[in-house]
Amino acid sequence: MILGIWAGIAVAGIIAYYAVQLPASDSWAVPTRPANIRILATNGQLISNRGKMGGEAVAYHELPHFVPAAVLAIEDRRFFSHFGIDLLGISRALIGNIMAGRITAGGSTITQQVAKNLFLTPDQNLGRKVQEALLSIWLEQNYSKTEILELYLNRVYFGAGSYGIEAASQRYFAKSARNLSLGEAAIMAGLLQAPSRLSPDRHPEAAAARARVVLGAMAEEGYISPEEASAASIDPTKRIRTRVAGAEFYVADWVESLMTSYIGEVNRDVIVTTTIDWDLQKNAEFNVREMVQAKGEEHNFSQGALVSMDTGGAVRAIVGGIDYSDSQYNRAVTARRQPGSAFKPFVYLAALEAGYTPDTKVDDAPLDYEGWKPENYNGQYAGPVTLRQAISYSLNTVAGRLAIAVGPQAVINTAYKMGISSSMPAVPSIALGTAEVSLLELTGAYAPFANGGTGVIAHVITRIETTDGQVLYQNIPAGPGQVVAGEHVAMMNDMLSSAIEIGTGKRAQLSGWPIAGKTGTTQSNRDAVFVGYSANLITGVWLGNDDNSPMSRVGGGSFPADIWTAYMTRAHQGLVPANLPGAYIASPIGGQPSQNSQGQTADQQKPRTLVDLINDLFNN
Numbered sequence: 001m002i003l004g005i006w007a008g009i010a011v012a013g014i015i016a017y018y019a020v021q022l023p024a025s026d027s028w029a030v031p032t033r034p035a036n037i038r039i040l041a042t043n044g045q046l047i048s049n050r051g052k053m054g055g056e057a058v059a060y061h062e063l064p065h066f067v068p069a070a071v072l073a074i075e076d077r078r079f080f081s082h083f084g085i086d087l088l089g090i091s092r093a094l095i096g097n098i099m100a101g102r103i104t105a106g107g108s109t110i111t112q113q114v115a116k117n118l119f120l121t122p123d124q125n126l127g128r129k130v131q132e133a134l135l136s137i138w139l140e141q142n143y144s145k146t147e148i149l150e151l152y153l154n155r156v157y158f159g160a161g162s163y164g165i166e167a168a169s170q171r172y173f174a175k176s177a178r179n180l181s182l183g184e185a186a187i188m189a190g191l192l193q194a195p196s197r198l199s200p201d202r203h204p205e206a207a208a209a210r211a212r213v214v215l216g217a218m219a220e221e222g223y224i225s226p227e228e229a230s231a232a233s234i235d236p237t238k239r240i241r242t243r244v245a246g247a248e249f250y251v252a253d254w255v256e257s258l259m260t261s262y263i264g265e266v267n268r269d270v271i272v273t274t275t276i277d278w279d280l281q282k283n284a285e286f287n288v289r290e291m292v293q294a295k296g297e298e299h300n301f302s303q304g305a306l307v308s309m310d311t312g313g314a315v316r317a318i319v320g321g322i323d324y325s326d327s328q329y330n331r332a333v334t335a336r337r338q339p340g341s342a343f344k345p346f347v348y349l350a351a352l353e354a355g356y357t358p359d360t361k362v363d364d365a366p367l368d369y370e371g372w373k374p375e376n377y378n379g380q381y382a383g384p385v386t387l388r389q390a391i392s393y394s395l396n397t398v399a400g401r402l403a404i405a406v407g408p409q410a411v412i413n414t415a416y417k418m419g420i421s422s423s424m425p426a427v428p429s430i431a432l433g434t435a436e437v438s439l440l441e442l443t444g445a446y447a448p449f450a451n452g453g454t455g456v457i458a459h460v461i462t463r464i465e466t467t468d469g470q471v472l473y474q475n476i477p478a479g480p481g482q483v484v485a486g487e488h489v490a491m492m493n494d495m496l497s498s499a500i501e502i503g504t505g506k507r508a509q510l511s512g513w514p515i516a517g518k519t520g521t522t523q524s525n526r527d528a529v530f531v532g533y534s535a536n537l538i539t540g541v542w543l544g545n546d547d548n549s550p551m552s553r554v555g556g557g558s559f560p561a562d563i564w565t566a567y568m569t570r571a572h573q574g575l576v577p578a579n580l581p582g583a584y585i586a587s588p589i590g591g592q593p594s595q596n597s598q599g600q601t602a603d604q605q606k607p608r609t610l611v612d613l614i615n616d617l618f619n620n
Contacts, residue, residue, distance in 0.1 A: 030143075031118055033057055033154065036269045037259060039252050041278040042462075046170065048252035053155075055167020056269050056467070060150040062178050067165065068149055069223040070182075070189035074214045076110040077221060080145055084111040084136035111136040114152050158188065159195025172200050174243035182224065182232040186211035187240070201242035208234035247285035250320030250330045251276055255460060263464055263472045270472065273463040275314035280571055284308060284317040287566045291559055292322045292543070299559070301528075301543045301551045305331040306567065307443040308539040312477060313456030315440075316537065316571075329546070336422060336436035337542065341394045341504075342520025342529040342556060343415070343433030345492060346445070348391055350414040351402045352488045358388040358495050367397045372428055374400045377521070388495045392503030394519065396432055403431035417483045419445035419455060433520055443531055443540035449496065449516065450533040452581035453489045455480035490582025492516075497580070500532065507561040508532050510568050512577045517564075519556030526550050530560035535578035537571055539564055 034052040041047055049055045060068065072079050078086055086109045108116075115135035139148055158168030165188065169177040173184055180188065190210030191198050200207040215229035224232075234240060255274060259266050288304040296302055306319040320330035329335070351360075364382045367374055374396045381397065382389075390398035403411050408426040415424065420442070424435035444458040457479050464473040484492075496516035499505045504519040508530060517532025526548050531540040541560040544551065 030151065035266045037256060037266060038269070038271045039255050040271065040273050041248075041276045041281065042274070043278055045278040047248045047255075047274065047276065047278075049167060049170060050252055050256040051266070053163040053167055054161050055164050055170055057154040057164065058166045058177050060146050060153070063153070063165070064178070064180060064182075064185065066182050066218070066223060067177060067180055067185045067188070068153065069221075070185045070214050070218055071110075071153065071192070072149075073217040073221045073223060074189050075113075075192060077217075079110050079149070082109060082111075084109060084140040085133050108132075109136065110152050111139055111148055113156065114148055115139055117155055118151070156192060157195060158191050159199050160201075170243070172242045182215075182228065183211065183234055186214040186218070186232060187234070189214045200240040204240040207240060245325040246282070247288075247319045247321075247324060248276070248278075248281055249324040249328075250332065251281070251318050251460065253320075253328065253330060254318065254333050258461060259464075262461060269467045271465050271467060272461060273465075274460050275309075275316060275462055276318070276460065277316045280308060280317040280567075283570045284319050284567055287563050288319045288541070289322045291563050295559055299552045299554050300545070300549070301554055301559075302545050303331055303543070304563070305335070305439050305542045306539065306563065307332050307439050308537055308567070308571070309443060309447065309456075309458060310537060311447055311451035311456075311535070313444060313447055313458045313479065314462075315458055315460045317567075318440075318460075327546075331542065331546075332439045334438070336438055337527050337529075337544065338436055338522040339433040339442050339529050340520030340522040340527060340556065341396075341399075341433055342442060342518050342531050342540075343435070343437075344391060344394065344399050344431065345449070345496060345518055346415040346418060346420070347399050347402050347411050347431045348387060348495060349418070349484065349488060349492055350406045350411045351387065352491050353414065353485075354406045354410070356387060356402070358491050359386050361386055362390060362398045362401055364390065364395045364398050367400050369400065369404055369428055372400070374429070374432060388498050391495045391518070392498040392501075394499075394504045399431040400428055403428050415445065417455065417480065418448055419458070433522070439529075439540050439542050442529070443538055446517075446531050446533055446538050446540070448484045449489060449492050450535060450538050450580065453482050453484035453486055455483035486582055493580045493582055504555070504557040505530065505532065505561055507557055507565065509565050510534060510572060513572060514577070514580050515568075516580060519561065521555040521557075524550040525552070525554050528554045528556045528558065528560050530556045530564050532561075532564050532568070533580075534568065534572065535580055536575060537568065539568055539571075541567075 036053055036056040037050040038056055039047040039050060076086070078088070112132050115132050119135050154164040157163055158165070160171050162168040162171045165177040168188055168191070169175060169180055173180070187200050187207050190207060190213065193210065197203060198207050198210050212233050215224070215232055218224045219226045219229040251274065255272055284306045288306050292302065292304050303321055304319065305321065306317065307315065308317040309315045318332050320332045321327050361384045364385050366381065376396050377394065382395070385395065385398065408428055408430050411430055412424050412426055420437055422435065422437045422441065424430060440458055444456055447456040448454055459475065461473070462475045463471065465471045493516050496518055497514065499518055500508055500515055505517050508515065508517055513534045515532055515534050517530060520527070520529035526544060528543045528551065529540065531538070533539070541563045543554060543560050
């Protein structure tokens with residue numbers, strides 16, 4: 001009896017000692033859950049959740065009854081009967097540990113785990129356990145059992161960076177926790193013992209075995225019948241279907257990086273509606289990945305990227321790489337690569353604005369300008385050619401002569417007003433696309449050609465609101481306005497259409513739609529780019545290697561143009577074809593075109609044929 005009294009006094013002393021190290025109980029409060037960013041496509045499809053927790057909070061009453069039941073059955077069967085500390089459970093764990101000669105079980109309740117996760121460090125020592133017990137009793141006195149269980153489900157770690165049942169459900173099964181099946185709920189509950197070892201995507205057999213244990217426990221506790229447990233058991237011979245980290249995760253990363261500039265610090269759950277078209281996004285991902293898998297090894301390229309936007313600059317699809325789970329580096333938005341000849345349209349536009357026309361002839365011949373000696377891709381020269389012919393066949397010496405004639409700075413200024421934002425050196429070689437730019441800005445800079453000359457600001461966010469409907473940001477169409485005169489848009493579309501019809505972009509096709517575009521291939525085939533457009537969409541494609549190693553027989557007019565064709569064909573299904581803005585047709589040889597009252601030349605009223613253009617090249 002005396003020893004018991006002294007033991008009680010000692011225990012009380014220990015409790016008092018560690019209790020005084022806690023803040024005053026009247027200052028205790030459950031920490032606010034870190035904010036979640038729910039990112040949606042235009043149709044409401046969830047793209048991803050972003051934030052420290054990886055998912056939003058979900059109310060207890062929104063979950064199927066078997067979701068919390070699965071957790072209780074395997075983690076804390078007496079949750080609704082204990083006062084925060086399960087003395088019986090602790091006793092059983094203690095006896096089991098003594099018999100095993102090592103720690104095999106802990107005996108902590110869900111309330112204790114909540115206390116530990118919310119208030120304490122993960123240190124395993126006597127002081128932390130005492131404080132955990134005190135905080136558990138406080139939680140039980142101030143919150144209902146349901147509220148405590150809801151706190152637990154929304155904050156416990158399920159592995160793979162997912163905190164909370166909703167984040168984990170989206171991560172593993174691509175669905176809300178509100179829609180989990182009984183078998184999936186068992187897998188989720190089973191994860192809590194060892195999130196890494198029991199991960200359904202990495203260790204499906206272990207996850208299935210643990211799920212069967214959970215289902216058995218649920219049947220023992222009366223939450224489900226043995227027949228239901230058997231029916232919900234996962235077949236160990238079949239792989240558990242989990243969500244694959246698709247290219248939409250590149251979009252989510254980009255959106256998350258923009259949030260501070262749109263609304264400042266995100267301190268509450270928000271819903272972000274984007275411009276992403278879910279079907280186009282998956283179409284783009286499929287085409288890029290399939291091409292790299294089919295042709296990459298043979299032709300020595302391992303990565304691809306794609307950007308597609310409408311004529312107002314709203315991004316409809318982004319592919320930042322072929323496998324997000326392998327590499328999160330966004331090659332569409334973050335990477336800066338040389339565009340090669342895909343930059344030449346800005347050189348030619350600067351020339352048009354300086355008084356040239358598509359029919360102006362420039363000599364395609366060897367060039368030596370202060371030691372700079374650009375050469376054509378095939379090493380051959382055609383002599384005097386029109387600008388239309390030169391851009392169609394991507395003649396480097398002509399682009400170089402134009403850049404020298406109008407001045408490299410004029411070329412850069414033209415590129416800037418079109419939408420290029422990267423820093424570029426004012427040197428003649430700028431004509432050949434030697435300055436590094438992102439695929440996003442390059443694609444956006446083609447938009448004025450497709451929309452009649454209006455500059456755009458590439459954007460992906462249309463609306464940001466709180467979960468209760470308060471609008472924090474609403475996109476309002478804005479931009480630099482008219483950046484290219486209508487007649488120059490017509491001239492550029494005339495020339496860039498020729499580049500598709502007879503030039504380096506012949507593999508890019510879009511049945512029934514007038515299209516235009518430009519290929520780009522950098523030195524030693526390190527980058528292959530194609531940017532093309534209709535009156536509906538502008539799409540840029542890049543292929544290459546992260547280590548900048550050369551490819552084998554890959555140019556902008558080959559596989560990038562093939563990807564573009566496959567993607568754009570699907571994207572335009574069911575749409576009514578529309579003409580590109582403007583119409584420019586060549587003037588009579590040796591003279592300037594006369595215009596009618598609508599500003600059209602006589603030739604503009606009768607479009608030239610493919611035969612006419614080929615005859616120009618070989619006969620003039």
